[in-house]
Amino acid sequence: MAENVALQQSKQNKFTKQVKNIKQKVSNGLLQIQDDFKPQKHKRQYGLIYIGHLPHGFYEEEMKEYFKQFGVVTNVRVSRSRKTGKSKGFGFVQFLHPEVAQVAAETMDNYLFFNRRLVCKYIPPEKQQKSVFTKAVWSTQNYPLKISRKMHIAKRNLSQKKIVVSTKTSLKKIKMKLNKLAELGIQHTLKPCNVPDDMQHLLEGRSIDSSNSRKTVSTKLNDNIISKNDINIKMQRAKISEICQNLNSKSFKILKKNRTKKMTLPAPSFMQNDRLKRLAAAELLKGDLVNKVVKLKNKIKT
Numbered sequence: 001m002a003e004n005v006a007l008q009q010s011k012q013n014k015f016t017k018q019v020k021n022i023k024q025k026v027s028n029g030l031l032q033i034q035d036d037f038k039p040q041k042h043k044r045q046y047g048l049i050y051i052g053h054l055p056h057g058f059y060e061e062e063m064k065e066y067f068k069q070f071g072v073v074t075n076v077r078v079s080r081s082r083k084t085g086k087s088k089g090f091g092f093v094q095f096l097h098p099e100v101a102q103v104a105a106e107t108m109d110n111y112l113f114f115n116r117r118l119v120c121k122y123i124p125p126e127k128q129q130k131s132v133f134t135k136a137v138w139s140t141q142n143y144p145l146k147i148s149r150k151m152h153i154a155k156r157n158l159s160q161k162k163i164v165v166s167t168k169t170s171l172k173k174i175k176m177k178l179n180k181l182a183e184l185g186i187q188h189t190l191k192p193c194n195v196p197d198d199m200q201h202l203l204e205g206r207s208i209d210s211s212n213s214r215k216t217v218s219t220k221l222n223d224n225i226i227s228k229n230d231i232n233i234k235m236q237r238a239k240i241s242e243i244c245q246n247l248n249s250k251s252f253k254i255l256k257k258n259r260t261k262k263m264t265l266p267a268p269s270f271m272q273n274d275r276l277k278r279l280a281a282a283e284l285l286k287g288d289l290v291n292k293v294v295k296l297k298n299k300i301k302t
Contacts (some may be wrong), residue, residue: 046074047101048132051108052090052119054078059087060137067093070107071100075133085143092132098125171195171202178203268289 023079025031051063058066063077078091095101105122112118138144174192181188193204 005161045096045098048123048125048128049093049095049101049105050090050119050121051093051124053116054087054089054091054118055114055116056087056112060091063091063236067095067104070095070104072096077133077137080143081145082138083145085138085140085146100270126163167196167199168202171199175203192276 022031026033059078063078064073066074067076072095073093074096075094076091079088080086081088093101093104095104102122105120108118108120110117111120171192178188178190180192192203200224
């Protein structure tokens with residue numbers, strides 16, 4: 001280490017004496033020099049300002065865009081409600097340099113902004129809290145009450161298997177509590193309501209055979225199959241009724257007399273009508289010829 005490194009000439013003599021003393025201590029073994037010395041990282045000091053009386057619509061994105069005119073904005077946060085996600089009317093803006101934050105706080109304090117008088121205060125680094133930007137950032141689309149509401153709705157819309165399991169566990173807990181009351185000698189008339197017949201044994205302490213349980217399961221499955229078939233039949237009947245309603249009443253009729261069905265054919269077209277008339281005329285001619293032949297035969301016999 002050089003002895004003539006002092007920045008001021010007036011303090012050079014004092015500096016050389018201190019260097020000699022350190023060298024003697026090192027030679028005597030009183031001091032040790034570290035080869036792998038790593039200097040401590042200096043924590044950067046950011047500029048932070050508090051903003052109050054925020055107007056409606058002036059939130060995170062708008063605040064960041066507006067305060068960019070003063071300098072580099074590193075972080076923005078608007079304090080919001082946990083229940084609704086709406087703004088509480090105040091927030092924080094963090095700048096890269098503390099000097100810029102001071103200028104922004106001085107210029108924007110008592111500034112009339114959308115019929116609101118802004119309150120801007122500079123927070124020095126000694127009074128800044130670390131938890132300002134570490135908390136979760138809520139919004140009107142994402143806030144705790146909405147998340148818990150979604151979870152509650154998901155719990156309500158359970159499948160049939162989960163409902164059965166949850167009811168069994170709840171009934172077992174109720175049974176345990178009732179047993180404790182009975183052990184303590186407390187008389188009560190507590191009875192849970194709307195308990196299904198398949199789960200009455202959980203309260204009474206009885207055990208059901210596996211065969212009976214299998215039978216109940218099979219009967220439930222059969223009931224489900226029958227109900228599905230009934231639904232399909234009802235759907236088919238509804239479709240048939242819709243088709244019949246769309247058709248003309250003259251074109252399609254069903255008459256029920258003595259368990260026999262008679263159907264009236266639809267009205268024939270122009271071409272079909274002519275053809276039918278010709279066939280009817282031919283049949284009438286045939287009938288007349290037959291009648292004439294029969295009459296001649298009767299005359300001959302007589």
